[in-house]
Amino acid sequence: MISEIIKLNSGHEIPAVGLGVYLTPPNVAENITIEALRAGYRHIDSAQYYRNEHEVCEGISKWIKEDPSKNKREDVFYTTKIFDDNHGYELTKKAINVSLERAKDIGYIDLILMHSPQSDYERRHGSWIALQEAVKSGLVKNIGVSNYGVKHLKELLSYSDLTIKPAVNQVEIHPWLARKDITEYCKENDIKIEAYSPLVKGLKMNDEHLISLSKKYNKTPAQILLNWSLSKGYIVLPKTVTPSRLFPNLEATSFQLSDEDIATLDTLDKYMTTGWDPTTYPLDDEKK
Template identity: 40%
Template sequence: MNAPINTGLAGAVPVLTLNNGVTIPQLGFGVFQIPPEETRLAVGEALAAGYLHIDTAAAYRNEAGVGAAIAESGIPRDEIFLTTKLRNGEQGSPRAAFEASRKALGVDTIDLYLIHWPVPSQGLYVQAWRELEILYAEGHIRAIGVSNFLPEHLDELLANSTVVPAVNQIEVHPSFTQDALAQKSRSHDIAVQAYSPLGQGRDLSSPVVSELAAKYGATAAQIVLAWHLGLGNIVIPKSVTPQRIRENLAATSFNLSSEEIAAISALETGERIGADPAVAAFTQM
């Protein structure tokens, strides 16, 4: 088997335009489950490798590390796309939560601010969204969106709000493609952003992925990330290993054919890894 392609240098990262005209790098770096004490170094490695899109959340408790790495990087703030999210338990006080995140990150403006989960049992996400609309109108946020919103949550939000979400960040990987939800989101010009994009590793050993990795001289992770890019997903893989951080970014260096994308999509099992947004009710506090 050939060595993994472009392990040190990535190709140009595609940029997508959101429904309000704001552009976002299609491949970013996620920090979910990275311990706070390791976040600054991991994000620093990612920025040094060429990532210009960092995704965090108040619930991850590592916003300060993200902010420190951005400040230390020497990269102009307006060249880095920064996402964070509203905790479930703070849907009743989104402005205060936003200000806390902004302070922890050490920035004036958040590029994308998401409602992390709908938590339908609370009945607060429409109210929270209206507050986000105000923050957006005031210029504190460049784009607002949602995460883990199912079709019924999108319908209720769209029927009771003014601003259409720019993004719906959802669990997507080859064995859990969420095609119907992705199509629903895109039908409203809502971009699909994939978290757990590698199926937390469980999709990397499938024969079709292994065969394509051998064909392209790529890692299995690069193949799955190229699948996401080919589908038009925004994708935010996570790693704390410098070599893997660079390798993941290099998934932008080649394109899969439509037939290869379909073959990977056929791995769909309907089995999610994370919580079900229809019933998830944790506070994240």
């Protein structure tokens, strides 16, 4: 069965379907956040790099104020990310405070991720120490990483002063980019996978396998793709600025692909990225 809620290694729970707001303009982000929450979403994924943190938090705040007796802050899971140019202990501390200021109307941040591993050992390590301190402050509930390959995860888990493991690793994943090495390593270490670009940015909606399964289950190709990720226990982050597409994406939890059909989609894996891929970023000793 598809789980609509995923339990993190921190003990906190995260909705399995979230709204991604990458490339969502600031003047659109607030409204699509409100519309998503009205549609039933309880998980919004932003980042400092997206330049819409404030607007997303405003959307959450306004939704809560619409009906405070029913719309509760604790029911919404809000994520942001620290970008590469803010790696390092002091820079990350400042960046965390900036994000907290933008989120002041909602009180705290549920999850902060390191957006990628693209710096060096010292700065990545310093950033993680700052993130651990943010959790201890109570204003950040969970921390994790994004775009981390196995080697980056191994480096992080080897920190001598590690007190909090990453709750998630957010990476691009879909049937054409299965990342079995990363997903298996994360599973072994109780780090949940968050799949971004789970709809392959619309590039594969006419794939014959997808069309066939869409007809078989009477679901849209997008719902088939989301269900593939959900069936594997991943958290999915479909992106849309079109309100009419919000609820259909949530409905991807309402059915279950068969093991045979999941296996069919698994055969499509061919390392197809639709954007950047920092999971390949070299460690310090690999740059020499």
